Amino acid sequence: MNGSVSTYRETAPSNGYEFSSGAGYDLPEYPFEAPPELQGGPLVRHPVVIVGGGITGLTLACSLARYGVAAVLIDEDNTVGVKGASSRGICYTQKSLEIFERLGIYERVVAKGVQWSVGRTFAGKDEVFSFDLKQQGNFHLSRQPPFLNIQQFYIEGYLVERIRTLGHAELRWQNRLVAFEQNDTCATLTVETPAGRYRIEAEHVVDATGAHSPLRQWLQVPFDTRRGDDRWCIADVRFTKHPPVERHTWIEAPFNENRAVWQHLMADEVWRIDYQMAPDSDPEAVSRESAVRSRLARHFGADVEIEIVWVGPYTYRSECVHAMRHGRVFLMGDAAKVMSPFGARGGNSGVADADNLAWKLAAVLKGQADPSLLTSYNEERIEAARQNVCVTNRTARFLRPADGIERTFRQATIGLARQYPFARSLINTGRMAVANPYSHSSACTYRAGGGAGLSVQNVRFAWADGTRGCVNDLLDWAAGSLLVLVFGDLSAAALQRLRRLCLDAPVRSVQVLGPDATAQALEHVRDPQGHLQGACHVFGHAWALLRPDGYLAATGESVDAQLVSAIERCLGLRGETP
């Protein structure tokens, strides 16, 4: 490992969103407390130090706290969100909401947020097509809705409060990282605070500092980048009489000089209206209040009363590091990759990054897994990062086609889509974020037709006493251990093997039965409609090895050596790649 020392100059702005006008939000402020190191305490080596208290860093801290693992989180600011600015992320996927349930903040998120499932896409004055996510796929099987819109800082605020309840994590506000080095023994961080500078040591460092990561610069992490001339301007507004609770997107809006427009509801009856501007347009000119008001008047009519909450011009770029781990440093969230906002893949992938690393770090720090398990963090999340960057780049190219043949193809697509359903699949106003599959992970055991590397939805089943439960309840019960779900009846030998496994390894097992079958294992649940089995991507007599992050490590048929080796691989105990 190479050491690297540098200094970090100024507080970086956030991803191009900057305050322009409007009332903004009142964000909570957290008090600065002088850290123990500045009160004469010794130089402490922490197992985990998280740099950055955005949605990603806080998700990780909360998830580690849930596993009982101590962490120190430092953040240069004293609040959630971006001071004086608005919310960045607004849309959270079913998978993120499932994670928030495990973390214990979902009830607050769902109470505050707005659910939606209907999306309509327009070109010119006509609707080109619409969809209802509740009617699509298996979205309706989870306890969580397909999507929920809420300002990002609410989630961050709930996480802060949840972490305080759980304990284990220490949140240090107004603590800014100013220098960093690492070697074979540990990493050393120099932190600046209003009360002075101090140093801490860490075994593992998480860079969740966002799109302008100083750590990434210091470590000279290689990355790919792409930027274009597409310009947008957000108006977060309140109406006296508001539009329907649906996601509306215009590819070509007649009221916006035939450029794209997004219309989306958030909490507090605030609507996010996102207008595409002319290429390379001046951010200051497009965000002037008079310009914003006339844009809104063209859109909603001159007589509609509108309160402007926030206005923010932005541009985007795509960026993806080549590797998300550098020595003791794990990059996550925007520090690892940034992308256009289309499809809500930024915030949601940050949450998934954190959820992926949390259980692995916990298992390693508790001595249940080999440190080599941590290499699967990069394998799995770099695959997701690349996929998300690729998908969002495609959307950006549809929304801002190059002049010439790219525009011609888009025109052809829109024309066809008005008449023929097949062409609607080419209309790309954003592909909503998904739980990315992992196809090349050393922690997963792959076999043809198996479910390894896929996410398991938070579907319902019945506990032995008939009350309803969900996959998240099983994961809670497993408390950070791997979970073997065995479907159907078991031979005496298989039952014996399972019991031994649960004694010898950090594994818990549950038998999953139909409505009437006789239970053989003490720990059993019933899956009368087969939703649990379907969510685990298995059929008939089978087992599914479920990780604490709700992903399948492997699936198989009989309880034999294959299950044992899959467990070992999922704990980093087998060197070879599957």
Add this chain to the structure above:
Amino acid sequence: MKLAIHFQDADAFYEQLLDAHEGLSREDSELLNARLILLLANQVGDSRVLSECIEAAREIPTPAAE
């Protein structure tokens, strides 16, 4: 990707294609071609075949302008 003849009536298709473009401006012709490519691509569907067709079309050298 099929490289052997698969047309039922190659000449008739070619004629119909030219007729469709007759009298169109360059822009409208390009738009017609784009629509046609998308319609035909959906008939094919198969990702590998589509990818091979795109590559095959790219590989034919463009003759130098006269």
